[in-house]
Amino acid sequence: MKIYVLRLFHRAERDKRITTHCALVSRAFLTEQMYYCGNKDEKLEKNIEKVNKNFGSNFSVVFIKDWKSLIKNFDGLKIHLTMYGIPLLEKIDYIKSFNKVLIIVGSEKVPKEVYEMVDLNISITNQPHSEIAALAVFLDRIFEGKEFYTNFENAMLKIIPSEKGKIVKKQNY
Numbered sequence: 001m002k003i004y005v006l007r008l009f010h011r012a013e014r015d016k017r018i019t020t021h022c023a024l025v026s027r028a029f030l031t032e033q034m035y036y037c038g039n040k041d042e043k044l045e046k047n048i049e050k051v052n053k054n055f056g057s058n059f060s061v062v063f064i065k066d067w068k069s070l071i072k073n074f075d076g077l078k079i080h081l082t083m084y085g086i087p088l089l090e091k092i093d094y095i096k097s098f099n100k101v102l103i104i105v106g107s108e109k110v111p112k113e114v115y116e117m118v119d120l121n122i123s124i125t126n127q128p129h130s131e132i133a134a135l136a137v138f139l140d141r142i143f144e145g146k147e148f149y150t151n152f153e154n155a156m157l158k159i160i161p162s163e164k165g166k167i168v169k170k171q172n173y
């Protein structure tokens with residue numbers, strides 16, 4: 001399954017760490033791309049490029065101006081993550097039957113239109129928490145832990161799991 005993420009309404013100063021973490025989670029948990037709208041943020045894009053350069057993967061962060069047309073024209077299942085939605089476990093088999101999925105997460109208040117434009121509003125518990133946690137739990141459930149053992153292509157650095165300390169191997173690709 002190919003999963004794309006849309007992070008709504010990034011505010012360059014206020015959200016810089018949270019949006020970066022949304023992108024890091026999206027990359028580590030095997031999505032293809034994260035779109036974001038709001039303020040364009042070169043620093044965010046460069047940070048992720050640097051992580052790719054060191055640790056591999058073709059994941060990318062793409063700024064978009066028109067989030068409505070992205071959602072409207074997406075040719076797969078469109079899911080908005082929200083604490084008001086239907087619990088993921090009730091819809092997981094249906095979601096897994098698609099091969100292309102767009103996951104939308106908010107920052108500040110998400111407009112009502114988003115709730116109406118998507119195919120599913122899905123909750124990761126019906127309690128308020130965070131877009132980073134919601135994304136991670138959603139992706140882990142969908143990929144059933146596959147992300148734990150994925151080796152990214154083009155990695156210059158490979159972490160060797162270790163019980164103590166840090167072991168990092170340099171490699172040529």
Ligand SMILES: C[S@@+](CC[C@H](N)C(=O)[O-])C[C@H]1O[C@@H](n2cnc3c(N)ncnc32)[C@H](O)[C@@H]1O
Binds near residue numbers: 081084109129
């Ligand atoms: C910090 S929350 C702010 C939500 C905002 N107050 C609202 O009412 O839309 C930011 C984002 O985290 C995600 N989120 C937070 N809690 C969630 C939950 N229980 N299930 C799924 N997504 C959640 C949603 O995508 C939400 O837009």
